[in-house]
Amino acid sequence: MKKVIIEGLSYKYPLSSRLALEDISLTIEKGEFIGIVGKNLSGKTTLCQALVGLVPHFYHGGFRGKVEVAGMNTMNYSIAQLAEKIGLVFQNPFNQISGSKLTVYEEVAFGLENLGISRPEMIERTENVLKLLDIYHLKDRNPFEISGGQMQRLAIASIVALKPEVIILDEPTSQLDPQGTNEVFRAVNQLKEQGITIIMVEHKVEKLAAYADKIILMSEGKIVDYDRPSNIFARSDLKKLGVKTPIFIQALQSLGLDKKYPGGLPVTLEDTYKLVVKEYGNDQN
Numbered sequence: 001m002k003k004v005i006i007e008g009l010s011y012k013y014p015l016s017s018r019l020a021l022e023d024i025s026l027t028i029e030k031g032e033f034i035g036i037v038g039k040n041l042s043g044k045t046t047l048c049q050a051l052v053g054l055v056p057h058f059y060h061g062g063f064r065g066k067v068e069v070a071g072m073n074t075m076n077y078s079i080a081q082l083a084e085k086i087g088l089v090f091q092n093p094f095n096q097i098s099g100s101k102l103t104v105y106e107e108v109a110f111g112l113e114n115l116g117i118s119r120p121e122m123i124e125r126t127e128n129v130l131k132l133l134d135i136y137h138l139k140d141r142n143p144f145e146i147s148g149g150q151m152q153r154l155a156i157a158s159i160v161a162l163k164p165e166v167i168i169l170d171e172p173t174s175q176l177d178p179q180g181t182n183e184v185f186r187a188v189n190q191l192k193e194q195g196i197t198i199i200m201v202e203h204k205v206e207k208l209a210a211y212a213d214k215i216i217l218m219s220e221g222k223i224v225d226y227d228r229p230s231n232i233f234a235r236s237d238l239k240k241l242g243v244k245t246p247i248f249i250q251a252l253q254s255l256g257l258d259k260k261y262p263g264g265l266p267v268t269l270e271d272t273y274k275l276v277v278k279e280y281g282n283d284q285n
Helices: 046-050 104-114 121-130 148-160 177-193 204-212 249-252 269-280
Strands: 002-012 021-030 033-037 062-069 088-091 166-170 197-201 214-219 222-227
Touching: 002 046, 002 197, 021 046, 021 214, 021 222, 033 046, 033 177, 033 204, 046 062, 046 166, 046 197, 046 214, 104 121, 104 148, 121 148, 148 166, 148 177, 166 177, 177 197, 177 204, 204 249, 222 269, 249 269
Parallel strands: 033 197, 033 214, 088 166, 166 197
Antiparallel strands: 002 021, 002 062, 214 222
16 A cells, blocks of 8 residues: 655745755555655755645745645645644654653653543553553653653654654654664664554664665655665765765675675675675684
């Protein structure tokens, strides 16, 4: 089942002389984890804003084409209506956490209160999502007195409690250390396993390579490629496009294995190790 359908999307911000997005077309299936990569100003964030209706409803400007998410044509629904099925997680959790609640538990329940969800269902949803994202043990803590990774998981939990069908994350780990980054990716992967469609803009390509089903490669408002991580990250023009090659692929390329495996190299440590052992044996000396 297709959760995202984009056809011929082009967009220009007000007063701008250049297109921020140009002739974008793609589809995303239910339960897929899609990564978006590209250098700054390549159109990644604008594409996310189009998916949640901020483009064009909030930013206005010139809009052409079709964007359908979770069965809703974004031109025909308000941002508030789209938010019932499409969740957006910001880069900085401080911009998402309300600041009006004293505990993690109350923060997750806050959005449900605003929707008028009954108390029994509110309790059930809040407790389920806190357990799903492994922050139930923090339920009585102040949201601003937990770690960065935990705070980002709280921001995600607040969205998940609303039961969206699609969640969009715009560089959610940019301000996190390796531990916090790992926590967020594990949490997002759990959501994927629950059948939620995930779309994530991210610069930490090793993590995207390990978790994403497909990668959207963008440059100057256009989609350059849309394929499996092993194919995208094996491209010879990544540096020119402002995208780092994952370290495991760099290592295998230095061994010349990219020529032997033109269909794509492994993108995780485990698979890289298996390939090296296959090629060179498991010599411990």
